[in-house]
Amino acid sequence: MASETGTQSVERALGVLRVFTAGRPELRVSDVASAVGLSLSTASRQLQTLEAAGFVDRDPVSGLYRLGLDMVSFGGAVLNSHPVHREARQVAQNLAAELGLGANVAVRRGDELFYLLNFEGRLAPRPFVLAGQRNPLHATGLGKALLSGLSSTERRVLLEDLPAYTPRTIVTHDNLDQAISTTSARGYATEVEELALGRACVAAPIRDGSGAVVAGLSVSGPLSAIDLPNREAGLASAVIEAADSISIGLGYHGPARVPLQSVVVES
Template structure:
């Protein structure tokens, strides 16, 4: 039992070392990794050396700084390619981004956050990074609002006890969030304008699985000037619903229309 506990702790420490790179802010020193992972510097150095041999991290020969290595990319690629929502949604989202020139994103819920499975940028919404694998809050995003459909007000309050504020437009009151979700249910799509980041907006629609459960969401996103909600909201909402429905059908959904009021949401 003691040996098992020691092995488990070693695995946990190695995972913490890898997780210290998740913010993607740049290469790290051994001391940076030690601080973020909550381990001693000698332990961090030893773990990094082992992970380097296994290609889970790599070290710059000039600066001696560490970054994630190719083995992590291989694992991530395998994981996302095995996910049924990603397999079904990828081509739809890619085509959508190309045709509109905007961003197209697909996410699922993981606990109290959304988790990106697909992220494509059109020429009007370029990014220098991918959202794949990143997380964002549910209450401050169009994707998240769709993923909250089907949860009761009590379940939403338990999942997000205190909705955090990101801009002056973020919904931080549960009663206001309930009202916003009622609107999403009524029209079949969600809208978010500068609630998470200033100058950005999106329109999103829920994706259903074979049981009629909201298993994912698809969004069309970009700068305010490109999204142009004042004149294009209805158009983009219709497109989001149509593409989300196509993904739903691919996942085995055969029910009538778009009925989020009667659905539950996958995720824990």
């Protein structure tokens, strides 16, 4: 029984911590209790224990809780030990500086993409950090790059529903198959206002030594900064080259891609 109680306590603590990753950085005890399904007294005890360990902080004025700075140490250790992060960090940073756009690297976690890192370019500033956040696979360029490593059957099993986020979101598997086929044929994916209005990206897959798609790299920003009608060929070439560089660092020795000379812009 003691072991079961200890397991339940750990599960509750993890549940409390996950609440803070759901989009609201500061929460009341009652917010946490409601989200995790705990009584107020149990939620309060969990938060007090986590505060003593440095995993959450409590604002002395408002009484609201937020994730503690000690969590940064864990996040940094996780990222520093991840092979894709190690190989991609400098490449992505250079890409953001060169193009003036956001440079992002993500892996697939189940039916979502998970951002490992991002750097902001001067033309695409963000007021928040993308690392650690998740996005849908079917509505992003990064997601399409990641999905290019799966078969059509595997994609249908993985993604039962394709919800719409904007009028331009792909919502059928037939259309997604077509987009993935295009991605595989030319080596990169595009996304224009499929997840959020006013934004676009260009992405390419990253492969490991076995040739499997293990991550994706993208450049993103406002429509005016991405400017696909005029910049698609150059952006695609830069993203593919950067992704190939990371892949080589991961042990991939596949055929080098021929630099893009011209690209037909799709409507």
